[in-house]
Amino acid sequence: MKHILPYLLTFVVLLISPVYATSQQAYQDYLYQFDLYRTTFSDFQVSKNEYEKFGSLTSETTALEKTKLMLTQRDQLLRAYLLLLNEKLSESSGLSSNERGLYQSLLINEVKFLESHSALIPSIGSLEDAVDVSKQLESHYNILQATMRQTISAISLGGLSELASQYDTVVIDAKNLISQNRTFFSPQKQAVLDRWVLQIANKRSLYQQKTDTVKSLSSTLKGDIPKLDDQFTSIQKNLSEARQYLAEGSSFITELFTAIRYQE
Amino acid sequence: MEEIPQTQNTQPPDASVVPQHPVINGKPGKPKTLIAAIIAVALGTLIVLAYQPIKGIQTVVAPTPTPISQATPTPIRAVSAIATQSAFLSLESSIASLSSSIQAFTVLDPSLTPPILDLTLKFNRK
Numbered sequence: 578m579k580h581i582l583p584y585l586l587t588f589v590v591l592l593i594s595p596v597y598a599t600s601q602q603a604y605q606d607y608l609y610q611f612d613l614y615r616t617t618f619s620d621f622q623v624s625k626n627e628y629e630k631f632g633s634l635t636s637e638t639t640a641l642e643k644t645k646l647m648l649t650q651r652d653q654l655l656r657a658y659l660l661l662l663n664e665k666l667s668e669s670s671g672l673s674s675n676e677r678g679l680y681q682s683l684l685i686n687e688v689k690f691l692e693s694h695s696a697l698i699p700s701i702g703s704l705e706d707a708v709d710v711s712k713q714l715e716s717h718y719n720i721l722q723a724t725m726r727q728t729i730s731a732i733s734l735g736g737l738s739e740l741a742s743q744y745d746t747v748v749i750d751a752k753n754l755i756s757q758n759r760t761f762f763s764p765q766k767q768a769v770l771d772r773w774v775l776q777i778a779n780k781r782s783l784y785q786q787k788t789d790t791v792k793s794l795s796s797t798l799k800g801d802i803p804k805l806d807d808q809f810t811s812i813q814k815n816l817s818e819a820r821q822y823l824a825e826g827s828s829f830i831t832e833l834f835t836a837i838r839y840q841e
Numbered sequence: 842m843e844e845i846p847q848t849q850n851t852q853p854p855d856a857s858v859v860p861q862h863p864v865i866n867g868k869p870g871k872p873k874t875l876i877a878a879i880i881a882v883a884l885g886t887l888i889v890l891a892y893q894p895i896k897g898i899q900t901v902v903a904p905t906p907t908p909i910s911q912a913t914p915t916p917i918r919a920v921s922a923i924a925t926q927s928a929f930l931s932l933e934s935s936i937a938s939l940s941s942s943i944q945a946f947t948v949l950d951p952s953l954t955p956p957i958l959d960l961t962l963k964f965n966r967k
Contacts, residue, residue: 725955839918
């Protein structure tokens, strides 16, 4: 058994580490695709300017080639970003399986759209065709951006939920510790500790209100990019306030423990 | 200043001889007045010079000693019996870990900022 144990531990570590390696890998791939997109977009702009300036057949052909490359790379970039979100969702342990499944299905739908959009690009034969194909993505872009923001909000909520779960465990254990050792405290001190426990629970309630607000705002995300940005800013504000309530509650718990530590 | 020699003069003064007196500022002045003036100026200067150091000494104020406060010892609080329990110690480390996790939590992961792309192609043909 002693000989097997190191190998067993190594196996367990290898099982756990790919979870983090996957999202890191997805992030590196996203950054790589973004760099490629910047290059192809820059080439596209140069060829477009030349075509608009000279209007020759050669410049038109070059502009068409560069446009197709740029459109392909654009879809690749957006797809890489959605895969990154998917990996982050998988890593978020604070989300329930239903919630995770909901957002992952949204991401899969968007990835399918991008794949079907990419399939149209090889058949582009003119600049007009390229404009039409690009417009298909443009008309869907707001929905894509809303899905992205909903997923980001869900990932943040998952992280906060994990902290709140730890918070609840500590509060329950603290309450049990106080109730089991009431004889050590004077009646006045018992009253103070009970009042403090209520205030700690109150912070947890305020946190819950904020996270419920975030879920409500996230489910109604829609509109053009500026409107989505405004709504997302409101979501960020509520997430920050929820975190702040948890921080204040944990500070109260620390005070509670200091009071328990000393007799008076 | 040379004193004018006092000679006994029994004969009446000679009208042709003009007695010699010191001239001050182009005008003839009495020697005694001059001496007195010089002495007065000298005395006044000495008095002024003597006054300055005294004045300086008078303006020096001895520093007042800083009052030494008596340090009071920190009151020792009696530790309750609960503080030595394993449940308490375990919980204490849990809350410390939770507090640091909350402080370190980033509300929005900056690596997840969505890419904002310029989608319109806009070919302006000649």
